[in-house]
Amino acid sequence: xxxxxxxxxxxxxxxxxxxxxxxGYCSVFPALHAKRAFSDGDIxxxxxxxxxxxxxxxxxxxxxxxxFALNLPxxxxxxxxxxxxxxxxxxxLGKIFQRNGVPIALAALIGFALLFMIARAFGEEGGERYxxxxxxxxxxxxxxxxxxxPLFAIGVGLRDYxxxxxxxxxxxxxxxxxxxxxxxxxNLKGGHGDGCNFEDEDRFSHARRAAHQLTMYGFxxxxxxxxxxxxxxxxxxxxxxxxxxxxxxxxxxxxxxxLAFGTAWMASLKLKSDPELxxxxxxxxxxxxxxxxxxxxxxxxxxxxxGSSAVMPTILALHLxxxxxxxxxxxYTKMAxxxxxxxxxVRDAQSGR
Amino acid sequence: xxxxxxxVVIGGGNAALCAAMTAAEAGARVLILETAxxxxxxxxxxxxRNFRCMHSGPHGPLVESYSEEEYFADLLKxxxxxxxxxxxxxxxxxxxxxxxxxxxxxxxFQPSLSGTLSLARTNAFFMGGGKSLVxxxxxxxxxxxxxxxxxxxxxxxxxxxxxxxxxDFTYEGQKKSLSPKAVVVASGGFQAxxxxxTRAWGEPAKNFLIRxxxxxxxxxxxxxxxxxxxxxGDPTQCHAVAIDGRAPKFDGGIVxxxxxxxxxxxxxxxxxxxxxxxxxxxxxxxxxxGRLVAGQPDQVGxxxxxxxxxxxxxxxxxxxxxxxxxxxLADMMGLPPDKLRATVDEFNAACGDDSNFHPTExxxxxxxxxxxxxxxxxxxxxxxxxxxxxxRTGVTFTYLGLKVDDHAQCSTASGPIQNLWAAGETxxxxxxxxxxxxxxxxxxxxxxxxMAGREAANYAN
Ligand SMILES: Cc1cc2nc3c(=O)[nH]c(=O)nc-3n(C[C@H](O)[C@H](O)[C@H](O)COP(=O)(O)OP(=O)(O)OC[C@H]3O[C@@H](n4cnc5c(N)ncnc54)[C@H](O)[C@@H]3O)c2cc1C
Ligand code: SF4
Ligand code: SF4
Numbered sequence: 148x149x150x151x152x153x154x155x156x157x158x159x160x161x162x163x164x165x166x167x168x169x170x171g172y173c174s175v176f177p178a179l180h181a182k183r184a185f186s187d188g189d190i191x192x193x194x195x196x197x198x199x200x201x202x203x204x205x206x207x208x209x210x211x212x213x214x215f216a217l218n219l220p221x222x223x224x225x226x227x228x229x230x231x232x233x234x235x236x237x238x239x240l241g242k243i244f245q246r247n248g249v250p251i252a253l254a255a256l257i258g259f260a261l262l263f264m265i266a267r268a269f270g271e272e273g274g275e276r277y278x279x280x281x282x283x284x285x286x287x288x289x290x291x292x293x294x295x296x297p298l299f300a301i302g303v304g305l306r307d308y309x310x311x312x313x314x315x316x317x318x319x320x321x322x323x324x325x326x327x328x329x330x331x332x333x334n335l336k337g338g339h340g341d342g343c344n345f346e347d348e349d350r351f352s353h354a355r356r357a358a359h360q361l362t363m364y365g366f367x368x369x370x371x372x373x374x375x376x377x378x379x380x381x382x383x384x385x386x387x388x389x390x391x392x393x394x395x396x397x398x399x400x401x402x403x404x405x406l407a408f409g410t411a412w413m414a415s416l417k418l419k420s421d422p423e424l425x426x427x428x429x430x431x432x433x434x435x436x437x438x439x440x441x442x443x444x445x446x447x448x449x450x451x452x453x454g455s456s457a458v459m460p461t462i463l464a465l466h467l468x469x470x471x472x473x474x475x476x477x478x479y480t481k482m483a484x485x486x487x488x489x490x491x492x493v494r495d496a497q498s499g500r
Numbered sequence: 501x502x503x504x505x506x507x508v509v510i511g512g513g514n515a516a517l518c519a520a521m522t523a524a525e526a527g528a529r530v531l532i533l534e535t536a537x538x539x540x541x542x543x544x545x546x547x548x549r550n551f552r553c554m555h556s557g558p559h560g561p562l563v564e565s566y567s568e569e570e571y572f573a574d575l576l577k578x579x580x581x582x583x584x585x586x587x588x589x590x591x592x593x594x595x596x597x598x599x600x601x602x603x604x605x606x607x608x609f610q611p612s613l614s615g616t617l618s619l620a621r622t623n624a625f626f627m628g629g630g631k632s633l634v635x636x637x638x639x640x641x642x643x644x645x646x647x648x649x650x651x652x653x654x655x656x657x658x659x660x661x662x663x664x665x666x667x668d669f670t671y672e673g674q675k676k677s678l679s680p681k682a683v684v685v686a687s688g689g690f691q692a693x694x695x696x697x698t699r700a701w702g703e704p705a706k707n708f709l710i711r712x713x714x715x716x717x718x719x720x721x722x723x724x725x726x727x728x729x730x731x732x733g734d735p736t737q738c739h740a741v742a743i744d745g746r747a748p749k750f751d752g753g754i755v756x757x758x759x760x761x762x763x764x765x766x767x768x769x770x771x772x773x774x775x776x777x778x779x780x781x782x783x784x785x786x787x788x789x790g791r792l793v794a795g796q797p798d799q800v801g802x803x804x805x806x807x808x809x810x811x812x813x814x815x816x817x818x819x820x821x822x823x824x825x826x827x828x829l830a831d832m833m834g835l836p837p838d839k840l841r842a843t844v845d846e847f848n849a850a851c852g853d854d855s856n857f858h859p860t861e862x863x864x865x866x867x868x869x870x871x872x873x874x875x876x877x878x879x880x881x882x883x884x885x886x887x888x889x890x891x892r893t894g895v896t897f898t899y900l901g902l903k904v905d906d907h908a909q910c911s912t913a914s915g916p917i918q919n920l921w922a923a924g925e926t927x928x929x930x931x932x933x934x935x936x937x938x939x940x941x942x943x944x945x946x947x948x949x950x951m952a953g954r955e956a957a958n959y960a961n
Contacts, residue, residue, distance in 0.1 A: 161815065161817065161819075162755055162817050164814075164815050165754070165755035165757075165814065165815055165816045165817045166629075166753075166754055166755045167613045167614060167615065168549055168613070168626075168628055168629030168630075168754070169627075169628055169629070170610060170613050170614065171610030171611065171627045171628075172627065172628065177614075180614050180615075183811060183815055202628060202632075203628070205628075205631075205632070205635060206627075206628030206629055206631050206632035206635070207629075207631065208546045208547055208629065208630070208631045208751075208753055209753070209755075210539070211539075212539060212540075213751060214748055215755075215817070338608075338610060338627055339608035339610075339627055341608065349632075349635040349639070350639060
């Protein structure tokens, strides 16, 4: 972890601890005010509790040009992104992707290329639709490790995080509390329920929360579509492509639409928001990540529309290539935030405040 | 605005915004002239955290009830009776309806902050503090069509007979004038003008720190007083507290507050104690220490505590100086080491049984045989490391102001000025002769701001 980033966040946390005006905005402040001094682990935990709603920036009487120069959203975002980078396993990968859009785009390109090559080389005759482009066995051979490896890597990272923040043994109650807060994005409402300050300075709005909800639930539905397809395939021996009223489609179609809308909205909000209140030099990495998700959603929907036309194989290769890149990059991109945020919420639930 | 506005509101803090929104809702075209640049808009109001509110039952964030009589009795206590009962009761009674009005105009409240439980019944806390209140009001005012000029410094109001005929101000480096139908003055006190403070207080005032905005320099106040507008209050009266001596000259705000005095001894630069540090609980003594420190040489005090007291009070923005011996601490603080040692030894010898020590209540753990005595929380200073803070006088706001009637209207010796109203700090002296009640500043600003806006709009329409 970068000590100068932690030191700056600590300096600001000490000002807040003497002030406390923002106590009601989010769970960062009650956690902060419960301490008199802040270890590196405390600061890391506070950083992962913050979701950059910016309420505490626009409300702060000490922002620059004041000499106390408070910008808590940015100070915590810097520590947060740094914590994802430094807890990423294997080490170093987080540093490459977390703040940089170009490597993410490159990874997606490599994913496309790989899928095209595979499709060319191994495309099986006789299989139906999807599997006529890429054999199912091959898909599994690529995607199973591409899915399992990141999960394992995230697990290693989280274990490391837990050590850093001094986490205790996790009990079910902590987890339910954390998931409850995450499911309705309680903190994104702002303490007063008017939402956060993001796209229009100090105006409170629910736009970011709504866009994030669409993205999250869209993503989860797409994920459910994949899972249900897999289960249908293995357990019931029903193979894709599936009919409109099959589970994979019932999950996938709305999921794709939500994800596409959510990410597009998110990107437009991000364009309007003040980059000075986000992590330094992380804009392109975050934007590329949102666009990658958008691309996955759109190409997935396109696939549905394309049916078995001549462009279908091309779209499929693009879609699967992007999905492949997305999965593999999960521990090293903004996607990691969901896992760390949940861990932070569980840790916060343990404090019993 | 192509033509002159109906109403010019001078100032951009709570009182000004309340007046502007109310007048705009009554149909007037309103222009706010705020001397500060946008990041510093909102004067002292941006440093506030709560407002004191009467209520007959649970009311928004407030629990139980707080009656007019109890509120007024609290005010009498702190002002030692130096208050205008009629105006004070008017402010108190109106405060109840202000709370829902504030919510309608965008203010959000939160439960009383950790460490301020004693105020949960009487004071409603703004979520995010005063700056978020100010932000919300600017948003609402904009929706109502109120126009705002930042960095617009009013220099003169032309009083002809019983009317203000012209408002002079500078904007973007140029002198400008407007002739609105009515004017509301809400430009605060004069505490940021060190020369004026020095004239009133004498040389010591040069060492005072100003807790809030550097923009409240009393320019409009002086201009009106020069033209014979009636004033009220004593120029030497102000709300002043003891704050961390390392605070910036202006705008240090709440975080420079020090809560450690009751658990300490406080000495002057000659390492002599000068007042009972344990006279009462800190919220009740917070304000008198501003004056006590002002009365010491160089207007500075030094708080000394030992390690057993370090965690008994809320942290402040600057960490204390720390040393393993009193002599080292004295060196770091620029105090004579031998004298500090002698003072502490004498104090420690005067401490008795402290087994009843109780940090949050008057515990009668007192010294015997020294002057000044310490009458509560007197425990010997003997467990290293030792910690020290310096104390200086921090001025919150001044009381000399414009005298208003129960319609917030200003007057001269020959009667009311037809089109001039005042609200907030600039007329608070009409109600506060001396002393201060936490949260009353915002009450005065909200009540009289709304009143001034309503009256000005009535006149202009
Ligand atoms: C640190 C601190 C904490 C406080 N906490 C509380 C609290 O919790 N509760 C409470 O009730 N009170 C509190 N107070 C007191 C409170 O701030 C004031 O009573 C209240 O804000 C006064 O409001 P106002 O609108 O009259 O003045 P201000 O908010 O000070 O506004 C005056 C405005 O006039 C402008 N101005 C000045 N001169 C000119 C000019 N020539 N031309 C144009 N504009 C001009 C200034 O820029 C400013 O915007 C606190 C004060 C401080 C310093
Ligand atoms: S962000 Fe500013 S206003 Fe909020 S608690 Fe911290 S110092 Fe106070
Ligand atoms: S940005 Fe929002 S979530 Fe983060 S600390 Fe500030 S108020 Fe809390």
